[in-house]
Amino acid sequence: MSASRIEELQESTSETRSFSLGDLIRRRPETITLMLLVAICVIVTAINPGFLQPSTLIDIGRASVVMGLFALGVFIILAAGGIDVSFTAIAAFTMYSLTVLVLNHFPATPIVVILVAAILGGTLLGVINGLLVYHLKVPSLIVTIGTQYLFRGFLLSFIGTVWIMSLPPQMGAFGRMPLFQFESANGAVVTLPFYFLILPIAALVTWWILNRTLMGRAIFAVGGNANIASRLGYNLRTVQIFLFGYAGALAGLAGIIHVCANRQANPFDLVGTEINVIAAVVLGGARITGGTGTVLGTLLGVLLIVVINSVLVMVGIPSTWQRLVVGIFILLAAAFFVTRQRKK
């Protein structure tokens, strides 16, 4: 599917410019996301030149890591025609219980082991989601609303509600470890943290799974039409378990990075941000009924949401408008993509 899309794309670029632009948008909806992103950046820079400072850009990069990891997980589930709202609960559950575990029982665990444990923990919870979605045969939205409350309720009632302010030292060190560092014009030290690298790596892995493996084929096939895919011999159970397990793994990783970056573990964090993440994926051009979308588009959608969230204040719009603006963006994007399909 992707190979033929690339061919079509190459064909379209060889034709006249005015035609190819419309065609490009139709085939690669994330072009619109990119244009929107550039337009917003240009407008904001015109109003407030402070936006283009390296410190602002690095802040945006830093803020998009956790959301980007979530979004990759949501995207891969969306591509298969499902939807997940429990990933924030998985992240909160993994990060908090792992932090408690390390703090109280294994204070000497190296950070690599902690990261792997977070991935494994997230995978486990994700697999529970996958099994439930497959066996209950109801829309995954309803199942994951249930598991969201299940995981979060379990965390808050049986594991703890205390805000942990002093992390194990190796986790704090990981959050501070710099990728590169420089001094900005006003003398403050700006740091791009090392954990930023995890997002591009995760994006590459996701891209590889979707475009270079049989599982990726299976995911898009199931998203296109689950019945036909299962008659073609794809095992729906394996696909569902893989999908939700993978999304859970990304969520667990995102959770532990969230802790390290903020240098505190708050069990009430993260849950409630899931709509922002789904909005980002949808703005990136993935259809909510499945079968389409690209990793690049998802990342652009994440950037768009992060930029909207952080620039509203810079251009003088009160932060109370943030939800309304994002909500309207979702509806506009949905309406736009639907009319685009109809023209086709």
Added chain:
Amino acid sequence: MQKTGGQLVMLVAINCLLLVLGAAISGGSFLSLFNLQSMASQLPEIGLLAIGVMLAMCAGNGGIDLSGIALANLSGVLSAVIVSSFLSSTDSETAFSLAFIAGALAIGFLGGLTNGLLISKLNITPILCTLGTQMAFMGLAVVVSGGKAVMVGSPALLSSIGNDMFLEVPISFLIFVVVAGLIAAALKFTPYGLWLMLMGTNPKAALYAGFPKNGVLMATYAISGTLSGLAGAIIAARNVNVKFDYGSSYLLIAILIAVMAGVKPEGGYGRVICVVLSAVALQLMSSLLNFGGLSNFVRDFAWGLLLLTFLAVGRYDLTGFLFPGNRQPVSLAPRPHAPKRDN
């Protein structure tokens, strides 16, 4: 549709069991008039939202209304802001109350109609559409109120809806029962009800049969929105203040009630009486957990577990297993067989 009667019997049995259990645990005070009244007055807000979710689910094609509680809060907040700009809640109490309720209902209706228009005319998937409007409604409520609670006050009429009794029954509960009855009647005796259920069962066949698809969808979401508006008015009547983030767990609970009532998430089947009974059961359980002195978090955990359990009940037809005598269709309404699902 073999479980039509079974679900009803099971819900009645669950309710009786909970009442007995409550009485046994609390030594009778669970069944005191005061406790029953306070439970009945907590029920309407969530019950109305659950009926809205049920209608949207019945429409099929992935129908669901996630914007319910956000729209309810928006109705309360916006109506309070608009009405108190030209009326004072202390000087002209009746006029303020009436204007406030009318405003909340109108805003709920408009919000629901927006959902319906987006879904039917623009063909946006209901999940995505109501996700977007949920955020937009909540955002609008934040913008209008500046993120703070808006004072409604307690003008006589409004506060009597929220707090007073009629023949020892809370007035808000009576309103809920009447509205639920109206919707049940509309589903059973009007063409709209038949269209809605048949459309949910098989959208393609409904299209070829010439059903007014857009009209049915718009009516469904507009009714759901109006119910949210009514819920918003009742919330305001009970709480004196309205705020944009009231009842953040209501979204899950409304879906839980609908699923517990045997409403099919894939569309085509749902009964109002079951939704009412399952809302009652949930309220009983919630009060029971309160009596047991458990925290809100345990309750969240229990709700999640309960939702998944009832999904499993619906999937494996455990009701038929538990009540084998009730597998015959009892309902008089014409009900087509759902298309067979391959497993």
